[in-house]
Amino acid sequence: MPILSAQEALERLRQGNRRFALDKRSRDANLGHSQAPDTDQGQEPFAIILGCSDSRVPAEMVFDQGLGDLFVIRVAGNIVAPSQVGSVEFASARFGTRLVVVLGHTQCGAVLATLDELQQPTQSQSPNLRSIVDRIRPSVEELLKSELRHDLDSLVQRAIRANVSVSVNHLRHGSEILERLIQDEGLLVVGAEYSLETGEVEFFD
């Protein structure tokens, strides 16, 4: 299958998520190993998804896609550190994939943990866990200074979206390779949020 343009890939994800949200998952997305297309002959993923590790948000399921369709990077809080940038560079340069989606989700535990940490700092946190919290911290910190601090639900909602935007901007501007692909090859990096309540993914502009 020829590599899809970013817009075509986006449309395919939208349609897949619609099927998932309506409980109409396709047979192709559920094939076993021997029924699946020749996955040992290489891969041509049509989209790269950087999502949270949360067990309730597996990218292949919520977009109703099968083996070989998505190049998925998952990390708590869908943060962007050097290894995530490298993974996106690898897939977009190697496979010609033209769409990157940073997929956050409602009730994200990593964002909630960051909020807790800012309100009640602990000394005992592991340095590894701290490295995740530190990347989410600026999004939450800024909001805690605003009127939103009186409205916890809205604060969390906004923090989750702000954290997605930080990751999107990091991918757009934190790599010469990706900047060039965006400028010359039609690579698109977009943010999105999965709703645990409805099963629907909302894409941001």
Ligand SMILES: [Zn+2]
């Ligand atoms: Zn999460």
